[in-house]
Amino acid sequence: MNDQALRSLVRRRAGDLCEYCRLPQWSSPYVRFHIEHIIALQHGGPSDADNLALACGNCNYHKGPNISSIDPKTGQLTPLFNPRHEHWCDHFVWQGIVIIGQTPIGRATVRLLGMNDWQRIELRENLQALGEQFAG
Numbered sequence: 001m002n003d004q005a006l007r008s009l010v011r012r013r014a015g016d017l018c019e020y021c022r023l024p025q026w027s028s029p030y031v032r033f034h035i036e037h038i039i040a041l042q043h044g045g046p047s048d049a050d051n052l053a054l055a056c057g058n059c060n061y062h063k064g065p066n067i068s069s070i071d072p073k074t075g076q077l078t079p080l081f082n083p084r085h086e087h088w089c090d091h092f093v094w095q096g097i098v099i100i101g102q103t104p105i106g107r108a109t110v111r112l113l114g115m116n117d118w119q120r121i122e123l124r125e126n127l128q129a130l131g132e133q134f135a136g
């Protein structure tokens with residue numbers, strides 16, 4: 001599969017939503033979401049479909065090459081959410097427009113990726129006013 005076909009597959013598979021914070025691509029018309037390596041290249045992660053995810057700029061900048069973080073509840077080292085191997089709903093839940101981590105993986109990922117930074121809450125408020133639903 002060539003690079004363009006692979007990128008297209010990742011975008012289509014994600015339904016044009018950030019696979020971490022569920023932000024829709026249409027909310028960011030001038031900046032395309034990133035095709036990111038779930039396991040970063042520097043950790044040996046391959047550039048194949050099983051290791052790629054669609055991520056908004058905010059999630060990707062915060063995630064960087066990280067593959068784990070600390071669960072803020074237990075202080076334990078925990079892997080980050082892997083959208084290829086896990087279901088979003090098993091780790092996160094919407095509370096209004098706030099994303100709540102339900103598991104160690106969910107909590108560590110919400111915190112590291114800054115999923116509820118005020119700018120992102122403000123953006124979700126604006127999107128909600130335009131009719132975007134945040135659920136599931």
Ligand SMILES: [Zn+2]
Nearest residue numbers: 018021056059
């Ligand atoms: Zn995101």
